[in-house]
Amino acid sequence: MESRKNNFIWLVMSLLVVTGSVSAQEEEKVELPFESEYKEPKTKLWVNTYGKIRIGKRLFWDAQTHFRFEETKATPFIGQVGQIYNRHAIGYIYSKKVNFSLGGVVRINFNTDEDSEDRNVVPEWRIWHQYQFAQPLYTAMIYHRIRIEHRWTQSFVENSEYIFRNRWRYMFRAKIPLNSHKLKPKTIYVSPEAELIMQSGKAVVGSPMEDLRLTTTFGYIATPRLTFATGLMYSQGQDLTNAGYYKQNWTLRFHMYYSPDFRRVKNKLPEIHLDD
Secondary structure, eight states, X not given: OHHHHHHHHHHHHHHHHHHHHHHHHHXXXXXXXXSOEEXXXXXXXXXXXXXXXXXXXXXXXXXXXXXXXXXXXXXXXXXXXXXXXXXXXXXXXXXTTEEEEEEEEEEEEEOOOTTOOSOSEEEEEEEEXXXXXXXXXXXXXXXXXXXXXXXXEOOSSTTOOOEEEEEEEEEEEEEEESSSSSSOTTEXXXXXXXXXXXEESTTXXXXXXXXXXXXXXXXXXXXXXXXXXXXXXXXXXXXXXXXXXXXXXEEEEEEEEEOOBOSSOOSSOOSSOOOO
């Protein structure tokens, strides 16, 4: 009897060891890639308007609207609408070279997956604050912009919960006149730009770098209050669901900057450097 009991104990222990070994082998299969993998780049088109509306000696209304399109299998760049931004804020002019902004964002996200059976549209909510510093350098202007965003995002899956993340953004930008010695009406300028966007939050485990954007833009100052610009941007960033995957984008961007001033002042280029 004692012998049978010992044999049963050894059988149970053997089964536990085998089960543990199988479980360990299965766990070993669930790993991140050993090296980064870059996804095929997508093409996009952004049409943006930036309004800096003076409402007082120190205050201005920052009104931005963005229309963003993504490629389809048949049509690059102008394929289908991906997002519509509505970003607004109240800005404070600290000095001619320094200004701050605080406001909110409503972004409408459209499901661009042609094979998806989930929802077609979901909203995204943000609170943002921005700190911009300008400095002259010979005939050019240099901008440093720090923007912090608190965002609530939701997937296209029905009844999915919102997740909260923070975005930490730093942008370096220059505006260099090409046919003049200063940024004035009738001037064409080139604007190189680099922006790093980091993210944090419970949903961000191993993918803190959301986006690195490198852009070259050409602009034309039409009037003291109206500027047009266009450029090409390359961007890459980590996928939120898998830190080993990097997404890539080539984006054509078209901008219109307008800065109406309803105060009784002389019609001239604003002394405050507010361009986004």
